[in-house]
Amino acid sequence: MKNACINYVLKTVVFVLLGIFPGSLPAQIERTLNPVSGTYAITHVNIVQAPGRRVDRGTVVIKNGLIVAVGNDLKIPQDAIEVKADSMFLYAGFIDGLSHAGVMKAKDSPSKERIKDPGNPPADRAGIMPQNDVRDFLNIGEKSIESFRALGFTTAHVVPYGGMLPGSSAIISTGGKSADGMVMLPQYALYSELAIADRVYPSTVIGVMAKWRELYKQASLAKSYESIYASNRSGLVRPAEDRILAAFYPVIDKRMPVLFKAEKVLDLHRVLALQSELGFPLILGEVKEGWDVITKIKSSGAKVFLSLDLPEERKLETGSEKQKEENNKTAEDIEKTALQKRRSDFIALYEGQAYSFQSAGIPFGFSTLSAKPADIVSNIRRMIKAGLTDDQALAALTVVPAKILGLSDRLGTVDDGKIANLVISDKAYFNKDAKVRYVFVEGVLYEIEHRQDDGTREVRKSE
Amino acid sequence: MKRIIGGLLLLLLSHLALGQVERGNILIRGGTVLTVTNGTLEGTDILVKDGKITQIGKNLTIQAGIKVIEADGMYVMPGIIDAHSHIGIDALNEATNPVTAEVFTGDALNPFQIGLYRALGGGVTTIHAMHGSANAIGGQCETIKLRYGVKDPEALRMAGAPRTIKFALGENPTRIHGSWNSIVPRTRMGVEFVIREALSKGKEYNEEWGVYNKLKNQKGFRGKAPEYSARLETLGDILNGNIIIHCHSYRADEIYMLLKVCQDFGIKKLVFQHVNEGFKVAPELANFGAMASVFADRWAYKFEVYYSTAYNAAILTKNGVTTSINSDDPELMRHLYHEAAKAEKYGALSDDEALALITLNPAKQLGIESRVGSIEVGKEADIAIFNGHPLSSYAIPMITIVDGIIRFDRDKDPDDVRIYVDPNQELDVSFKESGYDNVDNCMKDALQSFADFFETN
Incomplete structure (x- = not known):
């Protein structure tokens, strides 16, 4: 039911010509209306909390821009919008x-x-x-x-x-x-x-x-x-x-x-x-x-x-043409x-x-x-x-x-209490076929959409 | 104890990494040694330890493991010194102001320029990497050793060499600032004014800071420091005798003008560069103690350089002026020994006098004659080895040594000596024009920036 909300957001679509991955053009969906809730639960996702620290098929709950819970078998709050991220990978947002x-x-x-x-x-x-x-x-x-x-x-x-x-x-x-x-x-x-x-x-x-x-x-x-x-x-x-x-x-x-x-x-x-x-x-x-x-x-x-x-x-x-001796x-x-x-x-x-x-x-x-x-x-x-x-x-x-800039208390890992900056990709991020699906910036969801070469949008259906 | 040794080792390593200079041990056996200060020694060995010449003599005995160069039939001379060059640096003309004493070519050292290696191939070991001649008072210059192969620009510096600064008279500063920018100096009178005004300000600056520094240490002093100016501080340092002036000049009248200016300001360390009409004021130069760095026979590339002679170096030398022959050019730099030979041919100088033009005398002009410029025990082992007498047009430089390290060896001369490679470079193995166009190299950057200027305006 909650997923309907994601559909709702799809109404405003902004394409960004990017081509991060060869053969595809990602686009991004930006919300113009406030979401019905500031609480999200990203479920069944492989969470890379920090390099070398992983929770498989876990849940991340974020509320009002902060991560409030990370782990397996978490109780999903009533007001949470569920982001189903089966077999996807979730990381702390990147810092430039x-x-x-x-x-x-x-x-x-x-x-x-x-x-x-x-x-x-x-x-x-x-x-x-x-x-x-x-x-x-x-x-x-x-x-x-x-x-x-x-x-x-x-x-x-x-x-x-x-x-x-x-x-x-x-x-x-x-x-x-x-x-x-x-x-x-x-x-x-x-x-x-x-x-x-x-x-x-x-x-x-x-x-x-x-x-x-x-x-x-x-x-x-x-x-x-x-x-x-x-x-x-x-x-x-x-x-x-x-x-x-x-x-x-x-x-x-x-x-x-x-x-x-x-x-x-x-x-x-x-x-x-x-x-x-x-x-x-x-x-x-x-x-x-x-x-x-x-x-x-x-x-x-x-x-x-x-x-x-x-x-x-x-x-x-x-x-190779000449193959000279x-x-x-x-x-x-x-x-x-x-x-x-x-x-x-x-x-x-x-x-x-x-x-x-x-x-x-x-x-x-x-x-x-x-x-x-x-x-x-x-x-x-x-x-x-x-x-x-x-x-x-x-x-x-x-x-x-995060450490170099003195922000370790707020950024850099997926732990409760940190700012909800997250990146979620369909495969492990460095895998060459991986595509970024969702990005959270301070708890605000951005769904990243990728276009195929032929111009058809690869719209993700939410049941 | 172990910890101390470990610490020392660490210290040593960190020094190496931070641009500390590599020094070698070597024996050069049985060559004809042209010492420059002590005549020619046949069949003589030179022993180098830790980058310095420790022994000169026949049949020297050495410890096992020291590298030996068999120099039988070869000529061994002090490394050639070029008192006027613009290679090894990325910027050379801050041509936006008639006085830029604060800038320093030593801030733009580039150890990756292949020109440094090519110069080694001509027996050159030390060069004066100068600011250009766009400004009446240009920037400070750096004396560098051609330690090609080092990756840290710090390792190019000849640490401890005196500070030097470029001045320029005549057409270049008047064209750039007067003709193009319509500011002083537009004439030779203007150049004199700019220099006198700058030095006067430097004098006032020294005085102001002198007073402040005295007061500052008094108890309870609460006052304001004079405004800091890197430019005036440098000018003040010239007046304090801490910086040698190297002045780009051609005409006798302007050379004489600067002698008077320096006299008025009590400046003693003065070297003229180019000095094509130096022969007209040779006694005056000698009397002042000013030195001269000239071309052997290069002139007529602009109006003020027409009145010139190939006897210039000889006349200056015979009048007692410490004279050197310079290149001002990466190509000419590779055969300065030919240039010295020309001066010898025209002016009937002795071999030692001719060799001194490219070794000991430029060393004196850079204030480094106690360290380099001749083959003497105690001096730094900067040595060029030729297969014939270097003043013969048939001689070829074979090996060039800096601080006891072989930096060029004709028998092991790789095809590609680049240290850094441009990863975006398109490869083209066909012969390309060198871009050498016989202009006054002192005007690089300045000409370019003003060419751009006229294109865009």
């Missing part, structure tokens, strides 16, 4: 460590007009806007929110767009009634990239590094003068108000980390050089080439989010084969990055800043093929990022 999901580009993008004195540009042209707050750019209607939610991401650490210091980050849920409603933790980290400005200072990475240090030192001095002033104002010049410098104060106090995008190996070295000089708490995000920097990262104490973007897979050309090969053939091998060996390093961090004992989560949603699950499978276990991959999507 660095993302633009739900974030709009600034409405008034800085003017492209020629600056008269390019050495002294306005702060916005220079990309120095650390006083910005990503909350001002959140939009519940952004398509990216749906795309990531359909993959099972229920929490994201989101950052604003633009320049070397775009503003402060926030941890959000990938669902909610309003922009503010999505926000779990505002002003979580000061976000930064080694991004150059367009034809104005700093227009090179050496300019960005110099400016970064200068701002940090200026902020340290301004902050210490403010405390001298606060202790006894009489006879002292009033400190100048400067929101750019003030944005560094919580970082200097080590109350707020700097979240640095560091994709390439040299970005990592440069960011770590700044950190060892200035001593701020650091989160490295969207790391793609970290395998040679592991020891340095470990001794820096930085927290790590590895990118879910990978270079395209390349098949070695076997030369060894002695028939031209110098060009030999060189080409060697270059191809070198490239595929190198691609393997990207695929094996997560495993090498795992082996080195560095906890890591994942981030999606530059990853295409359609590639994410297959990329995780490539990482698993390169050595990561399913449990380790799951940990990097759930418990580890």
Whole structure:
């Protein structure tokens, strides 16, 4: 009977062109009316409470956005909407460590007009806007929110767009009634990239590094003068108000980390050089080439989010058409084969990055800043093929990022008392035929629908 | 005890991982050693321990296990030093402001550039990775050793080498800032003004901070620190004698101008780069103690470089100016020994004088002559081995050693020396243009950014 309610929700259908799994296009059903109850019981489901902790054919009861019971033979509350998930798999919702999901580009993008004195540009042209707050750019209607939610991401650490210091980050849920409603933790980290400005200072990475240090030192001095002033104002010049410098104060106090995008190996070295000089708490995000920097990262104490973007897979050309004999090969053939091998060996390093961090004992989560949603699950499978276990991959999507971000009391596992962020797939999530069926974000149900290639909808009938 | 050893081992390992430099032990046996400072030694051995030359002599005895290079019939010279280069870095011109003393090429080191390996193939072991010449006062430069193969940019630095900074006179800064951006400097007068103004501000900055630092330690002091400026602090450090100026310059009048400016500000550490008209002011340079780093015979690539001569290096040398020959170019860098030979041919220099142009003298200009630039006991084992006399056009560099580690060996020269491979690169084994177009390399980044600018506007 309760299942009728799911039918009811089907009335509003939103298609999202995604293609997470080859050969299918998932779509998502979004409720426009409040459900008749805030209580759900997901039944007969294989519950992966945490990596390595499983309850088979169990039930998860959620109420008012929280998990209230997990286990076998649970009594289903009277008011619960039952979600029949026979033989499906249920996991804690995934956490994305660095993302633009739900974030709009600034409405008034800085003017492209020629600056008269390019050495002294306005702060916005220079990309120095650390006083910005990503909350001002959140939009519940952004398509990216749906795309990531359909993959099972229920929490994201989101950052604003633009320049070397775009503003402060926030941890959000990938669902909610309003922009503010999505926000779990505002002003979580000061976000930064080694991004150059367009034809104005700093227009090179050496300019960005110099400016970064200068701002940090200026902020340290301004902050210490403010405390001298606060202790006894009489006879002292009033400190100048400067929101750019003030944005560094919580970082200097080590109350707020700097979240640095560091994709390439040299970005990592440069960011770590700044950190060892200035001593701020650091989160490295969207790391793609970290395998040679592991020891340095470990001794820096930085927290790590590895990118879910990978270079395209390349098949070695076997030369099957020609089937040349060894002695028939031209110098060009030999060189080409060697270059191809070198490239595929190198691609393997990207695929094996997560495993090498795992082996080195560095906890890591994942981030999606530059990853295409359609590639994410297959990329995780490539990482698993390169050595990561399913449990380790799951940990990097759930418990580890929850711990890194200090959210373990609320997120990361399927336990009573935690926020009801859940992902339910028809097969084990990392199975290549698996499809995500339901996602709960803070107790709100999103049914994920997949379309076949021929365009027919694979509508799930509820009896 | 075990724990202490374990701890030490751990410490050692962590140092290795954090860009600590690898140093080797090696014996180079029976070569003709061109010491540069102590003449030519026939059939002589050089023993290297822990990256340093520990013994030079005949028939040296060694412990078992030390690697031996048989150099019979070979010529062994100090590793070549290039006092003007722009390789090994990802950015070189912060061309947005006439004064950018705060930027530092050492922040953009790139140990993966193949140019570093190619330079080793030309016997080069140390280079001055400089900021470009777009600005009257450009950025600070980094002296690096060509330890190609290291993956941590920190391991490229020649730790302990003095700080240096790029200045530039003449057409480049006036074109970028004056002609294109319509700001000072538009003329050579403007360049002098920009430099004098900047140094004056640096002086005031030093004074302000001097006063503050004195007061700060007095009991009960409650005051505001002067505004921190990375730019002015660097300029102040030049005035304090902590940074060597390397100034891009061509014309005699502007060279003489900067001598006067430095005199006025009490600056003593001064090296001119390019200095095509240096021969006209050689006595003045010598008198000041300024040094000169020149091309052997490269000129006429813009108006201010027409009045030039292949005798420049010799005239400067004979006038007592410490002179070097540089490349400013990744290709030229690979045969600096030819460039030195040209200077010798034109100006009738001695072999030692010619070799000093690419070894000891650039070392002096970078302030590293106590460590490298000649083959002497106690110096770092940066050594180039040739199959003939390096000043002969027939000589080929065979082995290049940095800190006692073989970084190039012609007999073991792999086809693919890339350290990092672009996973998205499309493979093309056909010969491609190198993109080398004989422009002034000092203007890289600056030219590009302004080309973009004109396209988009």
